[in-house]
Amino acid sequence: MMRTVVRNTFYIHTFGCQMNQADSGIITALMRQEGYSPAESEDEAGIILLNTCAVRENAVDRIENYLQRLQGLKKRHKGLIVGVVGCVPQFQKEEMFSISPAIDFLAGPDKYRSLPLLIEQVRAGLRPLSLEFNSAETYEGIDPVRQGSIxxxxxxxxxxxxxxxxxxxxxxxxxxxxxxxxxxxxxxxxxxxxxxxxxxxxxxxxxxxxxxxxxxxxxxxxxxxxxxxxxxxxxxxxxxxxxxxxxxxxxxxxxxxxxxxxxxxxxxxxxxxxxxxxxxxxxxxxxxxxxxxxxxxxxxxxxxxxxxxxxxxxxxxxxxxxxxxxxxxxxxxxxxxxxxxxxxxxxxxxxxxxxxxxxxxxxxxxxxxxxxxxxxxxxGAVGTVVEVLAESESKRSSQQLMGRTATNRVVVFDREHYQTGERLNVLITSATSATLIGKPDHAANHVV
Ligand code: SF4
CATH class of the missing domain: 3.80.30.20 (tm_1862 like domain)
Incomplete structure (x- = not known):
């Protein structure tokens, strides 16, 4: 069934590195400033932005697959606008349009301030792109919207x-x-x-x-x-x-x-x-x-x-x-x-x-x-006590939390009464090649 989307809501799908995640926070802030509001899911959005990364192989393949799905969504959601932003369009330029008819506009990493204008141009029947470099652009003055509070x-x-x-x-x-x-x-x-x-x-x-x-x-x-x-x-x-x-x-x-x-x-x-x-x-x-x-x-x-x-x-x-x-x-x-x-x-x-x-x-x-x-x-860390900042619930069990040491090692430990955002000492009891496993050590006297 054809559905009309909420016109001025947007959803960002972020590919790639931390820099791209940070950029999505900037895009969210810029869009909000212009009266757009974030949608809970892409199904509810009037505008879907793909913030893309060109570093890894098959970046374009991944985006292509994603766009295929969006093409189906566009058939069901009248008025849905899809923009591809970030490194891939910057690199591919207008050739990017040939990847999928679902793409309405393109914007490079220095052109996020133009997003509202590009959206208006799409609504006026154009298929615009904005890919110029601006070596002065640092998005100064934009307060990025962040995920999480830790x-x-x-x-x-x-x-x-x-x-x-x-x-x-x-x-x-x-x-x-x-x-x-x-x-x-x-x-x-x-x-x-x-x-x-x-x-x-x-x-x-x-x-x-x-x-x-x-x-x-x-x-x-x-x-x-x-x-x-x-x-x-x-x-x-x-x-x-x-x-x-x-x-x-x-x-x-x-x-x-x-x-x-x-x-x-x-x-x-x-x-x-x-x-x-x-x-x-x-x-x-x-x-x-x-x-x-x-x-x-x-x-x-x-x-x-x-x-x-x-x-x-x-x-x-x-x-x-x-x-x-x-x-x-x-x-x-x-x-x-x-x-x-x-x-x-x-x-x-x-x-x-x-x-x-x-x-x-x-x-x-x-x-x-x-x-x-x-x-x-x-x-070698088994038997030591490490200081951990608890970041989230462990993926495996709600009885465990996941955090990191100052040295960026991942630690999964028994939750007890601890909450995310707390720093605590954890006694390491076992380890794999990528994770330390342990339990809170309240009487720790040796912190590494
Ligand atoms: S050219 Fe690429 S790999 Fe080399 S320093 Fe710059 S970002 Fe890093």
């Missing part, structure tokens, strides 16, 4: 000036630009006043932050955020190895509420591959950064990203990656095999010459080794 993301910079050969971000999010120091601090102040217990500073290349007003760097920003929110845990992601400075590491060591976890993507253990990837550092330099971090922050936990089978990778490059993992013993790694993204530096200049079975075999060896290391590290 953890909040605070974007501090957008875009990226690096040109890693495998990465689409420079083409989808444009040049790097940082939010003013004063506006980050006032956002943090508001979050503290609203009772948030954990704040994550976000950016594609967060540690290259540079205050546009007075040039203050990321170490100075972290120091100020830490003082502004002394009772909250402060995290940040994602960092580039070349922008890890001694001042930044010392700042992390100096403030107990700055979490002692650093996610530092390396991608490969071979300098030759890092050069081909255009990462801007050698493996020796990367190892030196880790040694510096470990010498200054006792108990720091390190995590990383790995790409197996990048263009030109030989067996000894792969062995160098395995060697790096064995030496460093990262807590966790996000591991993928290389797949070419059209338009990237690698797609334009390098041959994707490692056969897929070889890529898959190398990736499996990397995963097997890393899982073994993670399991050993997690088993």
């Amino acid at each position: 953890s909040a993301f605070v974007p501090v910079m957008r875009g990226c000036n690096n040109m890693c050969a495998f990465c689409v971000v420079p083409f989808t999010r444009g040049r790097e630009r940082s939010h003013p120091f004063t506006s980050v601090i006032s956002e943090v102040r508001q979050l503290v006043a609203s009772g948030y217990r954990e704040i994550t500073l976000l950016g594609q290349n967060v540690n290259s932050y540079s205050d546009p007003e007075e040039g203050r760097n990321f170490a100075v920003l972290l120091d100020a955020v830490s003082r502004e929110a002394p009772m909250a845990r402060i995290r940040f992601t994602t960092s580039h190895p070349k922008d890890i400075s001694e001042a930044l590491v010392r700042t992390l060591a100096d403030h107990p509420n700055l979490c002692n976890h650093i996610h530092l993507p390396v991608q490969s253990g071979s300098t030759r591959m890092l050069e081909l990837m255009n990462r801007g550092h050698t493996i020796q330099e990367y190892r030196e950064k880790l040694a510096l971090i470990r010498s200054i922050i006792p108990g720091v936990v390190l995590t990383t990203d790995i790409i197996a089978g990048f263009c030109g990778e030989q067996e000894d490059d792969h062995q160098a990656t395995l060697e790096l993992l064995s030496d460093v013993r990262f807590d966790l790694a996000y591991m993928f095999f290389y797949s070419e993204r059209p338009g990237t530096l690698a797609a334009r200049t390098l041959e994707d010459d490692v056969p897929e079975p070889v890529k898959k075999r190398r990736l499996q060896e990397i995963i097997d080794l890393q899982n073994r290391i993670s399991e050993e590290l997690y088993q």
